[in-house]
Amino acid sequence: AYVITTGCAGVKDAACTEVCPVECIHDAGDQFVIDPGECINCGLCAVTCPVNAIFENSDLPAGHHASIAYNRHFFL
Template sequence: MSFVITAPCIDEKAAECVEVCPVDCIAEGKDQFFIDPDICIDCGACQAVCPVEAIYHEEELQEEDMVFLEKARKFYQT
């Protein structure tokens, strides 16, 4: 399981999450940041500092936000 960055991050990209991630699993994409679901250690540090409350645990995602988990997976496949 991992954390997922959702819609409020689009075009915001505040980057506090990148600074606190202990395993460097957050990268900047074209319009938002992404968390690598294969590297995330599920610590929650990123969620605690997100100023736009865009980060949710994978198990807490609403149905309409599942697309952001898929976007993250695709981002890290390339």
């Protein structure tokens, strides 16, 4: 699944929510998050985010691995 990192916080552009074909991106307050059970790995959100805050979970930048659990915990 794709994951939204802390780069979203303070920006929350929401362009990602408009391109997601399965509508699995949700406002979690500080930032938006992706439901990993619904994401189909299309990658559209990642190329749309103006601050490049979205990554595939296997391709996260150093220091951002906590975002996997942070996104997931909203949907357990």
